[in-house]
Structure formats: C-alpha cells, structure tokens
Amino acid sequence: MEKSTQKTVKRDIVIIGSSAGGLPALMEIVAALPPNFPAAILIVQHIPPYSVSNLHQILNRLGPLPATIAKDGELIEPGKIYVASPDHHLLVEDGKIGVKRGPKENRFRPSVDALFRSAAYTYGSRVIGIVLSGVLDDGTSGLWSVKRLGGLTMIQQPEDALFPQMPLNVQEQVEVDHSLPASQMAALLAQLTAEPTRPTIKLTKRELKLLEMEIVIAGKDNAFEMGIIDMGELTPFTCPECHGALTQLKEGNIIRFRCHTGHAYTISALLSEVTTNVEAILWQAMQGLEETTMLLTRLGQHFEKLNHDEVAQVFFQKSKLIKDRSQVVHDSVFSQELLSGDIGLKIQADV
Numbered sequence: 123m124e125k126s127t128q129k130t131v132k133r134d135i136v137i138i139g140s141s142a143g144g145l146p147a148l149m150e151i152v153a154a155l156p157p158n159f160p161a162a163i164l165i166v167q168h169i170p171p172y173s174v175s176n177l178h179q180i181l182n183r184l185g186p187l188p189a190t191i192a193k194d195g196e197l198i199e200p201g202k203i204y205v206a207s208p209d210h211h212l213l214v215e216d217g218k219i220g221v222k223r224g225p226k227e228n229r230f231r232p233s234v235d236a237l238f239r240s241a242a243y244t245y246g247s248r249v250i251g252i253v254l255s256g257v258l259d260d261g262t263s264g265l266w267s268v269k270r271l272g273g274l275t276m277i278q279q280p281e282d283a284l285f286p287q288m289p290l291n292v293q294e295q296v297e298v299d300h301s302l303p304a305s306q307m308a309a310l311l312a313q314l315t316a317e318p319t320r321p322t323i324k325l326t327k328r329e330l331k332l333l334e335m336e337i338v339i340a341g342k343d344n345a346f347e348m349g350i351i352d353m354g355e356l357t358p359f360t361c362p363e364c365h366g367a368l369t370q371l372k373e374g375n376i377i378r379f380r381c382h383t384g385h386a387y388t389i390s391a392l393l394s395e396v397t398t399n400v401e402a403i404l405w406q407a408m409q410g411l412e413e414t415t416m417l418l419t420r421l422g423q424h425f426e427k428l429n430h431d432e433v434a435q436v437f438f439q440k441s442k443l444i445k446d447r448s449q450v451v452h453d454s455v456f457s458q459e460l461l462s463g464d465i466g467l468k469i470q471a472d473v
Contacts, residue, residue, distance in 0.1 A: 141256025238264025
C-alpha cells in the first residue's frame with residue numbers, strides 16, 4: 123500500500139482580542155509561551171487612537187517570543203507576535219499583514235472583529251481565536267466567523283476576567299471550544315498548535331460574498347460602492363458616527379448593522395452609542411435653554427433701566443417660562459441611562 127503524501131496542516135495562526143482589563147491576561151499568556159512556539163500571534167488590544175502603543179515593548183520583556191508593532195505588507199512569521207497600531211485595523215492577507223485605516227467597528231479602530239474575520243477567511247481551520255477581558259461585544263461576530271470556518275475558539279473564563287462582558291457575549295452567541303483562565307492558555311495553545319486542523323468549512327455564496335465585502339471595507343471606505351446596503355435588511359436607524367442609513371446583517375443569532383459608508387455596530391454597541399448621543403443632545407438642549415433664559419433676563423433688565431416696566435415684565439415672564447422648561451430637561455439629563463446589551467447579561471447573572 124502506498125503511503126499518503128498529503129501534508130498534515132497544523133494550527134499556526136493565533137488571533138487575540140482584548141479590551142478593558144485585557145493587559146494582565148495578555149501578559150500571563152505571553153510570559154508562559156515556549157520559545158519554540160510554532161504559530162504567529164496577532165493581537166488587537168483596544169487603545170485610544172491618540173495614544174502611542176507600548177504593548178509590544180511590554181510583551182517583549184515578558185516572554186521568549188519577539189513582539190512588534192504590525193507593519194503593512196510585512197510577512198507573517200511563526201513564533202512572532204504582531205500588535206495592532208492605534209487607530210488602524212490589523213488584518214491578514216495571504217501570508218502578509220494588512221494595516222489599514224478603514225471605517226470603525228463598534229466604535230473601535232483597531233477592531234477585534236475585523237482581524238478575526240480576515241484571519242478566518244484567509245486561514246480557515248488553521249486559526250485559533252481568543253477573546254479576553256473587555257466590555258460590550260467586539261469579538262463576538264469575529265469569533266463566530268472563526269468557528270463557522272472550522273477554526274478553534276477560546277475565551278477567558280468570565281470569572282477570571284476583570285471585565286467579563288466580552289467573553290460572556292461570545293459565550294451567549296458562539297459554541298466555544300475552550301473557556302479557561304488566562305494562566306492556563308499558553309499550555310493549551312502549545313498543545314493545540316501541535317495537533318492537525320479540522321477541515322475548513324465551505325460557506326454559502328452569500329456568506330462568502332458578505333465576508334469578502336466586510337474584509338475589503340475594513341481596509342478602505344467603499345462600502346456604498348460595494349453594495350453593502352443590498353446585503354441585509356434596510357432599517358430606519360441611522361449611524362451614530364456619520365448618520366448614514368444602517369442595514370441589518372445576521373450571523374446565526376447575532377444581529378449587526380453597517381452603514382452605507384462602512385461603520386459597523388453590533389446591536390449592543392449601537393444601543394450604547396445611541397443612548398450616549400441622547401445624553402449629549404439633552405445637555406446641549408439644556409445649555410441652549412439656560413442661555414435663552416439669561417438673554418431674556420438681560421433684555422428685561424435693559425428695559426427696566428429705561429423705565430419700560432411693562433416691556434421688561436414681558437421678558438422676565440418669558441425668562442421664567444424658559445427656566446421652568448430647562449428644569450425639565452435638566453432632570454431628564456440626570457435620569458438618562460446609558461444602555462447596552464450587557465444589561466441582559468447582568469440580569470441573567472442575577473437570576
């Protein structure tokens with residue numbers, strides 16, 4: 123009998139997404155990795171767009187693997203850690219890094235989802251996707267894509283995370299392969315990268331078209347020309363970022379939105395952004411009403427000095443009326459709730 127010459131494919135792409143509270147977990151993982159770790163590691167950690175990232179320097183000092191800020195067009199090498207730049211998406215193309223400034227997803231650039239989708243599309247079952255500590259649900263859609271294409275999925279155990287919402291949201295929507303503390307992840311990764319992959323799963327033509335489209339959109343702002351509006355159900359909602367029309371997309375039980383200029387939101391992130399904007403609008407309305415009150419009072423004082431008491435009283439009465447209205451808005455500002463889908467997770471945890 124002839125021996126099979128088919129090459130065994132191993133898992134050699136590890137992608138990690140983290141946000142608030144994710145740094146300690148990242149440090150634990152990197153510090154415990156073996157020096158001969160056979161996979162490349164790509165990391166998206168949410169950081170402010172105006173800051174300088176020192177994450178690669180921190181990780182360099184902790185473990186045996188070299189860590190670097192990812193550079194556009196750079197070749198992906200095993201045993202190396204690539205960290206996303208501030209205000210740029212980190213994507214993967216065939217064997218290369220993509221560093222792009224496409225539209226934000228869930229209010230973030232870099233986006234965990236954008237990295238995860240591109241890795242799932244390019245490498246299929248060779249991918250291990252990990253979501254660590256963070257708030258809201260960036261990473262849920264991306265990890266769903268990893269799972270959908272045959273990759274392995276892993277989350278930091280919610281009880282181990284400083285901010286458990288990101289792993290909890292994944293747990294709600296994705297059939298996760300492994301949930302464990304960050305301190306145990308390095309050993310498991312060493313084991314999983316030594317095993318052969320599962321078969322990569324084929325997508326339907328529509329799924330494949332949408333995935334390809336979203337990867338391109340993350341690289342450049344051309345969502346309208348690509349026809350993103352036609353890929354879902356047009357909604358009455360508008361994008362909090364640019365006020366463009368939002369179309370609703372579905373992945374399993376996950377509901378997401380994209381506007382015609384490319385900004386993307388999960389339903390939880392959209393709710394959070396809309397309620398934040400409502401508070402800003404209420405503050406602006408209160409400021410306008412209080413300014414109107416001051417101007418009416420000043421006009422009343424002006425006519426009072428001119429001994430036009432009847433006219434002055436009209437302005438004073440208008441001033442009092444507007445002041446009473448501003449008090450209603452004032453009370454609304456301080457009772458306005460900032461909401462997101464995480465309130466549902468909290469209710470479930472309390473039941």
